[in-house]
């Protein structure tokens with residue numbers, strides 16, 4: 001028997017066995033159930049996440065497409081805490097991952113870069129630590145990347161400049177350091193860019209400022225950082241650019 005025939009036969013057999021034991025043969029359900037077990041859920045919002053059902057499409061806070069594949073997980077402000085498991089990167093048709101305003105901690109798994117159908121990644125207002133994975137730059141359909149109000153550290157990955165569908169990039173109120181990537185000059189579709197309240201240093205790349213003219217940028221907030229030529233201060237606003245006071249102004 002050829003290798004691929006054997007693989008198909010094995011997959012079918014394990015699925016039949018799974019059905020026979022009333023376990024799910026849907027790997028997306030397995031992934032979400034594993035995530036449920038990794039979280040604390042004091043409000044029991046995940047009670048309907050029953051791994052014995054054929055697929056997760058009837059679970060609350062989960063939405064599927066017509067092929068019974070998960071396209072949304074909506075758990076904003078749900079009271080959940082704990083880590084994001086790397087297996088989430090296996091939800092291959094996921095378009096919306098809405099997990100904002102919870103108490104998620106640990107790092108953002110690099111595997112989320114495999115979610116190439118993702119339109120919105122909302123992990124803001126949690127307690128996530130570590131670096132922003134450079135792999136997120138591979139999600140070419142991403143329109144909303146909102147990671148603000150976490151405890152993210154390290155430099156902003158240059159690869160985020162590859163996100164040429166982006167409308168909103170919100171990374172404010174973290175502990176990000178290093179300089180603003182000049183690759184952000186490629187983000188011609190971005191309307192809102194918020195990088196304020198971090199520890200960013202160096203010059204604001206001209207490529208980024210030029211987005212106000214050549215791109216769709218309407219608001220850029222870079223205040224409360226350690227950028228060259230400015231002194232830290234709050235609430236200084238110039239129509240579109242919000243930055244710290246100029247040193248000699």
Ligand SMILES: *[C@@H]1O[C@H](CO)[C@@H](O)[C@H](O)[C@H]1NC(C)=O
Pocket residue numbers: 082105106107
């Ligand atoms: C996340 O929070 C829980 C509960 O406070 C804690 O036990 C765990 O060590 C934390 N994990 C990380 C990676 O900080």
Ligand SMILES: *[C@@H]1O[C@H](CO)[C@@H](O)[C@H](O)[C@H]1NC(C)=O
Pocket residue numbers: 089110111112113114135
């Ligand atoms: C997903 O991403 C990780 C890390 O970026 C990679 O190592 C892994 O091979 C990917 N998995 C799949 C199924 O593509």
Ligand SMILES: *[C@@H]1O[C@H](CO)[C@@H](O)[C@H](O)[C@H]1NC(C)=O
Pocket residue numbers: 150151173
């Ligand atoms: C995370 O950030 C918040 C808000 O900036 C801060 O109050 C808290 O001390 C930080 N926690 C850690 C573990 O760094």
Ligand SMILES: *[C@@H]1O[C@H](CO)[C@@H](O)[C@H](O)[C@H]1NC(C)=O
Pocket residue numbers: 137138158159160161162183
């Ligand atoms: C994304 O950006 C990085 C750094 O800017 C670059 O090296 C890489 O080739 C880009 N990847 C893709 C898939 O465009």
Ligand SMILES: *[C@@H]1O[C@H](CO)[C@@H](O)[C@H](O)[C@H]1NC(C)=O
Pocket residue numbers: 188189214215216
């Ligand atoms: C700006 O936005 C408009 C409308 O959403 C879009 O058609 C246009 O392509 C965008 N411009 C750039 C440079 O992306």
